[in-house]
Amino acid sequence: MNDFDLVRKNLFRRKLRAVLMIVSILIAFMIFGVLAGFYRAFTAGEDRAAADRMITVNKINFTQPLPIAYYNRVRAVEGVRQVTFANWFGGYYQDPKNFLMSLAVEPTTYFDVYRSEFDVPPDQLQAFIRDRGSALIGESLARKWGWKIGDRVPVASNIFSQKSGGHTWDLTIAGIVKGKADHIDTNFLLFQYAYFDETRSFGKDTIGWMILQTTSPENNDRVAKTIDAMFANSTAETSTDTEKAFGKAFAAQFGNIALIVLLVVGAAFVTILMIVGNTMALSIRERTREIGVLKTLGFSGPRILGLVLGESILLALLGGLPGLAIAALIAMALRASLANVAPAFALSPVIALEGVALMIALGLITGIIPAVNAMRLKIATALGRG
Amino acid sequence: MTTESPMVRLTGVSKRFTKGKETISIFDHLDLAIPGGDFIAVMGPSGSGKTTLLNLLGGIDRADGGEIAVADRRIDGLSEGELATWRAANIGFIFQFYNLMPMLTAAQNVELPLLLTRLRSKERASRVQTALSVVGLADRVKHRPREMSGGQQQRVAIARAIVSDPNLLLCDEPTGDLDRHSADEILSILQLLNGELGKTIVMVTHDPAAANYAKRILHLDKGRFVERELAA
Ligand SMILES: Nc1ncnc2c1ncn2[C@@H]1O[C@H](COP(=O)(O)OP(=O)(O)O)[C@@H](O)[C@H]1O
Numbered sequence: 279m280n281d282f283d284l285v286r287k288n289l290f291r292r293k294l295r296a297v298l299m300i301v302s303i304l305i306a307f308m309i310f311g312v313l314a315g316f317y318r319a320f321t322a323g324e325d326r327a328a329a330d331r332m333i334t335v336n337k338i339n340f341t342q343p344l345p346i347a348y349y350n351r352v353r354a355v356e357g358v359r360q361v362t363f364a365n366w367f368g369g370y371y372q373d374p375k376n377f378l379m380s381l382a383v384e385p386t387t388y389f390d391v392y393r394s395e396f397d398v399p400p401d402q403l404q405a406f407i408r409d410r411g412s413a414l415i416g417e418s419l420a421r422k423w424g425w426k427i428g429d430r431v432p433v434a435s436n437i438f439s440q441k442s443g444g445h446t447w448d449l450t451i452a453g454i455v456k457g458k459a460d461h462i463d464t465n466f467l468l469f470q471y472a473y474f475d476e477t478r479s480f481g482k483d484t485i486g487w488m489i490l491q492t493t494s495p496e497n498n499d500r501v502a503k504t505i506d507a508m509f510a511n512s513t514a515e516t517s518t519d520t521e522k523a524f525g526k527a528f529a530a531q532f533g534n535i536a537l538i539v540l541l542v543v544g545a546a547f548v549t550i551l552m553i554v555g556n557t558m559a560l561s562i563r564e565r566t567r568e569i570g571v572l573k574t575l576g577f578s579g580p581r582i583l584g585l586v587l588g589e590s591i592l593l594a595l596l597g598g599l600p601g602l603a604i605a606a607l608i609a610m611a612l613r614a615s616l617a618n619v620a621p622a623f624a625l626s627p628v629i630a631l632e633g634v635a636l637m638i639a640l641g642l643i644t645g646i647i648p649a650v651n652a653m654r655l656k657i658a659t660a661l662g663r664g
Numbered sequence: 665m666t667t668e669s670p671m672v673r674l675t676g677v678s679k680r681f682t683k684g685k686e687t688i689s690i691f692d693h694l695d696l697a698i699p700g701g702d703f704i705a706v707m708g709p710s711g712s713g714k715t716t717l718l719n720l721l722g723g724i725d726r727a728d729g730g731e732i733a734v735a736d737r738r739i740d741g742l743s744e745g746e747l748a749t750w751r752a753a754n755i756g757f758i759f760q761f762y763n764l765m766p767m768l769t770a771a772q773n774v775e776l777p778l779l780l781t782r783l784r785s786k787e788r789a790s791r792v793q794t795a796l797s798v799v800g801l802a803d804r805v806k807h808r809p810r811e812m813s814g815g816q817q818q819r820v821a822i823a824r825a826i827v828s829d830p831n832l833l834l835c836d837e838p839t840g841d842l843d844r845h846s847a848d849e850i851l852s853i854l855q856l857l858n859g860e861l862g863k864t865i866v867m868v869t870h871d872p873a874a875a876n877y878a879k880r881i882l883h884l885d886k887g888r889f890v891e892r893e894l895a896a
């Protein structure tokens with residue numbers, strides 16, 4: 279037997295009570311793990327945004343189109359190294375449930391602007407540019423459906439339809455795009471804007487947004503001002519911002535949800551804190567006499583403090599660790615289906631460490647008051663008069 | 665009485681309790697000397713300060729004045745931490761209500777004081793076994809307190825008190841909760857610990873029959889001792 283056995287046996291002397299506390303802590307940390315994973319997924323974009331990349335969208339909001347004529351005018355702005363553009367396609371494969379992150383893009387410039395993120399073999403890129411009806415797909419999308427170069431894939435849209443009727447575009451896969459780092463999402467399909475624009479039944483000559491690269495991040499402000507001034511008072515005013523800021527604005531929509539979620543989790547934690555803290559205090563008070571006996575035997579105040587804190591920390595870990603483990607399993611299970619919305623959704627080591635720190639904090643906070651009381655307890659008082 | 669220094673010496677010890685505005689004096693300049701190897705029964709009316717006396721001797725309560733020495737060591741000036749260490753090595757306590765840990769087995773209860781030593785688990789186990797044999801419970805090691813009678817629980821408590829081999833045993837009404845037969849068993853064990861192992865014992869009791877197991881009886885009344893030698 280050692281002090282740890284003592285701690286363990288103390289914790290489980292009332293099994294039902296211990297199990298109920300463990301389960302409530304488990305649920306709290308499960309929620310924490312899943313939500314922290316989500317939060318990471320939504321904010322991951324910010325970190326990888328290139329400093330010299332900017333995005334021009336319609337000032338009303340980013341779902342409103344821009345005239346394609348803007349493209350050439352932006353090209354001519356001083357301080358702009360390269361411009362490309364894209365249009366949201368709202369694609370799916372076979373069934374609307376199989377969402378396909380798909381964009382109609384300008385094929386010659388797109389991978390120049392994104393060259394620090396993506397690798398396309400030059401011959402495949404040439405094939406893509408040459409063949410109007412072709413598409414490039416990301417590696418993970420290729421893996422997901424088992425698509426290979428040369429396959430003909432029917433891609434349907436839940437927004438657009440063809441002039442000839444129908445919602446489906448048949449595209450030939452010209453190449454496969456690789457991410458240059460692990461965290462870069464390659465779950466997408468890109469096809470030629472020219473072909474898309476020519477065949478769609480409405481919205482002709484408009485694009486979704488432009489992505490431009492400045493000659494240097496120092497020029498960002500000036501370039502943004504010039505562009506937005508250029509289109510001021512037109513029917514489609516623009517808003518140009520760094521990719522980082524854009525990502526933040528995009529994430530802010532989720533940010534509000536994140537705040538609500540944070541409040542909910544916070545409330546749950548505070549509740550659990552109070553329940554566990556109160557239960558700990560109660561169970562230590564029930565043991566007043568035994569603590570007096572331990573002190574009589576020669577257990578010092580600090581040692582008693584350690585035993586009580588050990589118990590509350592052990593409790594937090596016994597609930598928290600399985601809670602995090604379940605959260606990790608949930609993250610793994612949901613990863614595939616959430617790949618489009620939240621590609622970086624996972625329980626990262628950082629989250630796990632934060633979780634463990636949170637458990638220890640929970641243990642310390644719930645245990646400290648009874649522990650200090652136990653440490654200070656006078657033996658004569660504890661034993662009563664007998 | 666010999667002239668060699670006693671096991672326990674109280675010199676001019678005072679103890680007061682304050683209850684609200686009232687201060688009651690339990691001991692006022694009390695002197696007491698207990699030689700090593702003695703077995704003393706302390707009797708006296710309820711509230712006369714018997715438990716308080718044991719608490720002072722065992723360093724679990726502090727005197728308001730005077731000197732307390734056990735085995736030539738002054739304990740009145742020790743800090744809480746020093747007292748804890750000192751108790752672990754020098755004092756064995758036995759209470760009226762056994763005070764065993766309900767979730768621990770007999771052997772684990774007896775092992776508790778040894779967690780404070782540097783002994784290896786093998787050595788600890790053999791000491792636990794020895795202590796349980798002394799009290800005649802070698803066959804109950806795996807039993808938990810609730811699976812044992814009061815007498816058996818008190819025997820486990822005695823084993824716990826002697827396992828780290830202290831010289832002084834302080835017993836506060838050790839048979840107060842037991843029937844005559846169990847009480848006699850417990851008292852015989854105490855007598856054996858005193859006679860065979862030379863433990864000095866101070867036992868508080870209400871029961872004259874229990875007191876008769878001791879070598880001397882001290883009557884505590886109004887903060888003073890009245891000694892009566894036993895007619896054997
Ligand atoms: N912690 C305490 N606070 C106040 N009064 C106490 C305390 N401990 C003991 N007393 C009082 O001191 C007196 C002696 O108590 P105690 O030593 O327990 O007596 P006994 O064991 O002889 O019955 C009693 O009047 C008791 O009420």
Ligand SMILES: [Mg+2]
Pocket residue numbers: 663664714715716836
């Ligand atoms: Mg008493």
